[in-house]
Amino acid sequence: MEGHQRNLSLYERFNARVVGVSRDDVTTLKYWAKSLDLTFPLLSNVTGFFGNYFYVKPEPGTENYPIFGRRTVIIDKKGIIRYVRDGSPDFKDILLFLKKLNQEGGKP
Amino acid sequence: MRRYLWMLLCCALVGMMLSACATMETTQKPYKLSQQGTVIWNDEFEFKPPSPGWKLVQVEAGGEFGFGFLRTDPGEFPSQSMFVYDEEPFGCSTKFDDREEEFFKRYLWATTFNISMEILEKNKVQVLGGEGLAVVAEGKDPIKKEKVKSKVVFGKRGDRVVAFYLTQWRHIDGTYDPSAFEIFDKFVASFKFLKKSFYETL
Numbered sequence: 001m002e003g004h005q006r007n008l009s010l011y012e013r014f015n016a017r018v019v020g021v022s023r024d025d026v027t028t029l030k031y032w033a034k035s036l037d038l039t040f041p042l043l044s045n046v047t048g049f050f051g052n053y054f055y056v057k058p059e060p061g062t063e064n065y066p067i068f069g070r071r072t073v074i075i076d077k078k079g080i081i082r083y084v085r086d087g088s089p090d091f092k093d094i095l096l097f098l099k100k101l102n103q104e105g106g107k108p
Numbered sequence: 109m110r111r112y113l114w115m116l117l118c119c120a121l122v123g124m125m126l127s128a129c130a131t132m133e134t135t136q137k138p139y140k141l142s143q144q145g146t147v148i149w150n151d152e153f154e155f156k157p158p159s160p161g162w163k164l165v166q167v168e169a170g171g172e173f174g175f176g177f178l179r180t181d182p183g184e185f186p187s188q189s190m191f192v193y194d195e196e197p198f199g200c201s202t203k204f205d206d207r208e209e210e211f212f213k214r215y216l217w218a219t220t221f222n223i224s225m226e227i228l229e230k231n232k233v234q235v236l237g238g239e240g241l242a243v244v245a246e247g248k249d250p251i252k253k254e255k256v257k258s259k260v261v262f263g264k265r266g267d268r269v270v271a272f273y274l275t276q277w278r279h280i281d282g283t284y285d286p287s288a289f290e291i292f293d294k295f296v297a298s299f300k301f302l303k304k305s306f307y308e309t310l
Contacts, residue, residue: 095310
């Protein structure tokens with residue numbers, strides 16, 4: 001998450017915004033954001049809807065109350081999913097992709 | 109007025125676990141020696157290496173540090189010294205004083221182990237061709253009977269903060285070895301960037 005926070009100005013340069021999604025409750029996320037000095041939105045999704053929506057495979061043995069692994073998703077302005085990667089975010093890859101996507105869209 | 113945003117980067121970080129550091133396994137050495145006796149690292153960094161008693165350590169990008177050197181010191185466990193260069197030190201601020209505060213919140217797994225770091229010294233320094241901040245700190249764990257002395261030097265690469273840090277672990281009754289700090293200072297003073305960073309060229 002700190003990596004995203006460090007890159008906020010670069011995301012802005014490429015007309016992108018970052019949102020974190022977690023199954024943690026709002027109170028936990030507020031504490032988490034404060035402890036890491038995060039300024040971008042964190043969404044609390046305690047039901048796990050987002051995980052299912054983005055087809056994230058639950059950790060084995062957690063099917064009844066799914067625990068999801070990390071997934072990075074980039075959605076363009078038309079709502080089309082353009083990038084999906086599992087695991088820890090590869091920030092350089094993300095930035096290069098956003099740069100390319102921004103160039104495709106042309107200047108505002 | 110600028111048109112509103114047209115992309116949304118949605119990071120589904122459901123577990124929100126901190127990333128683990130994977131040890132890098134390379135078949136090709138990422139460094140070479142120059143005729144002047146310095147190390148050229150990935151054609152990106154140049155520095156004077158420490159004496160042969162120090163072993164090279166490195167992790168993949170996105171971990172806690174990029175690469176560094178480790179030395180096992182004489183004395184009771186956990187007697188060792190390690191220093192590293194880190195492109196992504198803990199924290200986000202680009203101002204040194206703020207970054208230092210953020211950094212020490214999480215440095216040495218501060219939230220996991222009960223080591224509270226006490227700042228002993230804090231000085232402005234010249235590093236990497238610009239202004240930087242050097243901080244000396246010490247932490248003690250009376251339960252495990254361990255202590256650690258550390259020097260952290262923050263500098264800039266482009267707009268971003270990078271850091272060098274040395275940690276020297278000792279048994280709670282052990283004595284620190286200042287020679288490691290001198291070697292670390294020489295390493296930092298010799299460190300140069302040979303090209304612009306990824307972020308500077310983006």
